[in-house]
Amino acid sequence: MGRNKSRRRNRVKGSEPKVQTQGMKNRDIPVWAWAVIALILAGIPFSMGKYLELSTPGPFDSGAYVYSAAHLLDGAKLGVDEMSSARPGTLLVNVIGVALFGYNDTGPKILQGIFQVLAFAMMFYTLWRVFGGLAAVFGVFVASFYLSAPILAKFGNVKEQYMIALMIAAACCFVLRRYGGGWWLMLVCGFFAMGSYYFKPTGLSVSAAVWLWLVGGAVIGHINWLKAVKELGLFAAGGAAGLVPFLLLYVWQGQAGLFFEREIPFGRVELAVMLTVAVFVVHQLIVCRGHIVAGVRSGVRQIHKPVWIFAGVGVLIGLIVLTSFYVYFDKTHVADGRVYAQGEGFYYLLDVPFIGAVANVVYSVEGTLHRGLGLGSYVGSSRAVRSFSEQAEFVLRFYGVLILPVLMGILTGAAAAVRRFVKSFTFETRDAVAVFLFVWWVGDMALLWLSPRPYEQYFLPLNASAAMCGGYLVWRHWGLLAGGRKGVWVGSGAVALVAMLVMITPVFAGVRKSPWTGNDYGGERRRGYLTKLEQLGEQKRRGGVSAWQQVGRYIRQNSDEDAEMYVWGWYPGIYVEAQRFSPARSAFEGNMHVMSPSRLQQEVSQLIEQFKEDPPQFIVDSRKRHFPNDRPPLELWPVTKKGLLPKRSDVVERFETEYSRFLAEQIEEQEAERFEVMGAFRKYVRENYKPVKTFGPHVLFERTKG
Known part of the structure; x- marks a missing residue:
């Protein structure tokens, strides 16, 4: 009986599983050998992709970023002479690239390649450290292959690629922290996570995964609340430091005030804090519900009838007052992301940070329900001309092209769930890491559905999170080989390898049907590595330009x-x-x-x-x-x-x-x-x-x- 009570107390308090390192790194093969193998396998598609990007000027988004950067370097002022479509991070990288290499997209594309190489290096080290050498090679190869694929990567200098590199770095820091790394890793994690947001808002998927893992882990007892809050605090501090590079861009332009006014995500931070507090309170109420119910029953029995009458009248009066307040506050409007009341009586309340945040959330939800999907916004105005059913056809066709990353994400979630909920299995730190990777991947998959016009580069992020999920799957399969029925697992591994080669063939050789329209290409392949190289070679031989x-x-x-x-x-x-x-x-x-x-x-x-x-x-x-x-x-x-x-x-x-x-x-x-x-x-x-x-x-x- 005493042992059971002790076990329950430990579960409420929570603690992360101890790190297990035995057999982690496949010590029979040195890390440098795995690194060489990864360099060769991942380097081939990466080099092919970079050659195609550097040889193909970008007519669309890349040109927009380069133009804005060159215009600022020529003396234009941001927000006055130049209304750039680029996010602060994308603009900053392009300013550096254009300053180094001139008014063209060569510099930004080179910087993008450097971002990616460093991210792949961090991914390799993290997967090797946690799941072993084979997992590291596999994960980096998958990431390089899909992130460099012409069917997704367009012409280079793509904001998603910069964002993904920083997301990978943030995820790696978080995984290493979970695997016994120092507290400073959470600072660096927050720094990179904030940076990814400033290239594209969908970079928040990795931040959401960090928050969900820590808060969810505290709820189920995997980690105690005090440690979770400390980790979130370090993460937030790192995020604050991550603002500095982008603030410097605005300081250079004499627009520091504009940065604080438009670019700092105060609302998202407040929302995260409020959700954390709400989850904590609800969780504690559930944990202590027995004591609370008993106390309430005892207190109710001691209340006399006249008190109930006065309390009922008070509640009625309160409802009338609250209704009046609602009518008053309903005479408001939303502009520039803030809620404004027409009257002045309670206007000061909206300046109190968390009350203002609640008001914004309430009116945002109300506006969304009222307008359906926010028809005044970028997403909403686009949704007005493309329905979910039309978007689904497009997205699902691309999922078919990316069947390998999609399957790896699904299988990772399934494997981690089995380890967590089937009693005959042990749930260890690497399984907990897999949960984080799976949540990150789910976020990347879900964000695709927000925009009614998901272009091909929008499908890039899910490949990075899926590649790291793939490392977990390789490690799990390697563990099965070390157990019994080796012949079965060797055979299944061979089948999986053949299936993988079949799945990546359309991306390498080209697809026969358009993922955008579903129309047949008339028997020929297009948009693959090989077909794009052939097309580029033919164009150079003819000396033609667009x-x-x-x-x-x-x-x-x-x-x-x-x-x-x-x-x-x-x-x-x-x-x-x-x-x-x-x-x-x-x-x-x-x-x-x-x-x-x-x-x-x-x-x-x-x-x-x-x-x-x-x-x-x-x-x-x-x-x-x-x-x-x-x-x-x-x-x-x-x-x-x-x-x-x-x-x-x-x-x-x-x-x-x-x-x-x-x-x-x-x-x-x-x-x-x-x-x-x-x-x-x-x-x-x-x-x-x-x-x-x-x-x-x-x-x-x-x-x-x-």
């Missing part, structure tokens, strides 16, 4: 270095190819089909006002079919079957009336409204510019003299 590069080179060759230009549509790479800047604060736009007509009208008016003050010599109408792809581009000078629309006013008026009707009937009424508000921009171009030349779909206009 249409967007041609228009950029034309501008560079036919204008002075201080000439300005503007690109309508999401082709920022044209600026980089032309080596020119724009007088517009927002030099490119890709959301014209999802923003509201009123917002588009505001943007068009701002552009025209800026052009009147400082007109660009060239305007490029990229005519790009951007998201969603089911509608024609909003052109600056409409193109008909006979060529560019004539400038005659009667022809223009008739065309715009008929075309607006067509959009309303075939697309949607809002698209017709967008076309109408673009009329002012089309008129400005007709009256001040002349067509020069077409380059594929792109139309180049030059300002007329006078």
Whole structure:
């Protein structure tokens, strides 16, 4: 009986399992040998991917980041002359890359490669330290293979790649801390986790995994609450230190106030603190429920009837008062991420950090329920034109391409669950580590569904967490080989190896169907390592360049270095190819089909006002079919079957009336409204510019003299 009580007390207090090191590192093979094997196996796809990226200039996101960085280095001021689409981390890396290698994307791509190499090195060491050499080789190979794959990696200088490198570093620090590492590892973990957020908000998946593991571990008794809170405190301190590099970027730009106003995630930190406190309180109430119930019963019996009557009246009055408060506070509005009350009576309460956070959470939830999916936001406006069912088809096709990482994540969760809940197995530290890796992977998988337009690079993060999960699976299988029925496990391992080779073949050799549309490629393979290398080789032999590069080179060759230009549509790479800047604060736009007509009208008016003050010599109408792809581009000078629309006013008026009707009937009424508000921009171009030349779909206009 005494032993049982002692056991229960220990479970409530909680403690992490002791680290077991025997057989951990496959000591019959030295670590340097495993490192050489990993370098060869992971180095092959990594080198192929880097060659493709460095040989292929980026027309889209990469060009946008490089343009913003070069513009700032040229003297523009962030938030005033340059409204960058890049997150602080992406912008910082691109500023460094452009400063070192010039106005091109070579520097950022080299820095991305360095980020990845260091992350793979940390992954190798961590997996070797915890799961052994074979697991380390396997994990690093899978990570390198999928993170370098052309079907996902695009043209390089991708914000997700920087984010993933820091997420890997944060995860490795957390795993090593769980495996007996020093307290400083939690500081470094927080530093890297915060950094990943500043490349892309979905980098929070690793932070969420850390929080869930520590708080969830405290709830189930795996770790005591005091230690969990200490670990979270170290993690938060490291995160605060992680703000410094990005703050320095804003200090350089003289915009430190803007950084504190817009970029620090106060709300997320407050939410994490409140959730931690709430979970702790609920957990303690459950643990101590017997004492609480007994105390309440005893107290209730001692209360006299008149007290119950007065208490009931008091509750009724309180409900009336609370209802009045709700009506008062309901007369509020949300702007810039804050809740504002129209009255002044209780306005000061919203400035109290945690009360303000609660108000923001309440109104965010209410707004989400009221508007369905937040139709005023980037996600919501995109959701208005792409349903979950349409997105599911796209996402599930990509899951099929990434079947190996998906299966590794699922199997890791299943294996860890068996070790945790089946009594005949022992749940040790490495299984607890696997739980963390699985939770991280689930977060990466889940975040794919937030954005209605998940491009191929959005699928990159899940491969990093899955690769580390794969290390756990290899270690578990290795342990089975050391036990009985060796022939069965050798055979199953051989089958798994063959299955893996089959699963990675489409990524290496190319896919036969488009993951985006599901359409067949006519029997040929595309988007694989081999097919992209063949395509690049053929392009170099022919000496051909893309249409967007041609228009950029034309501008560079036919204008002075201080000439300005503007690109309508999401082709920022044209600026980089032309080596020119724009007088517009927002030099490119890709959301014209999802923003509201009123917002588009505001943007068009701002552009025209800026052009009147400082007109660009060239305007490029990229005519790009951007998201969603089911509608024609909003052109600056409409193109008909006979060529560019004539400038005659009667022809223009008739065309715009008929075309607006067509959009309303075939697309949607809002698209017709967008076309109408673009009329002012089309008129400005007709009256001040002349067509020069077409380059594929792109139309180049030059300002007329006078």
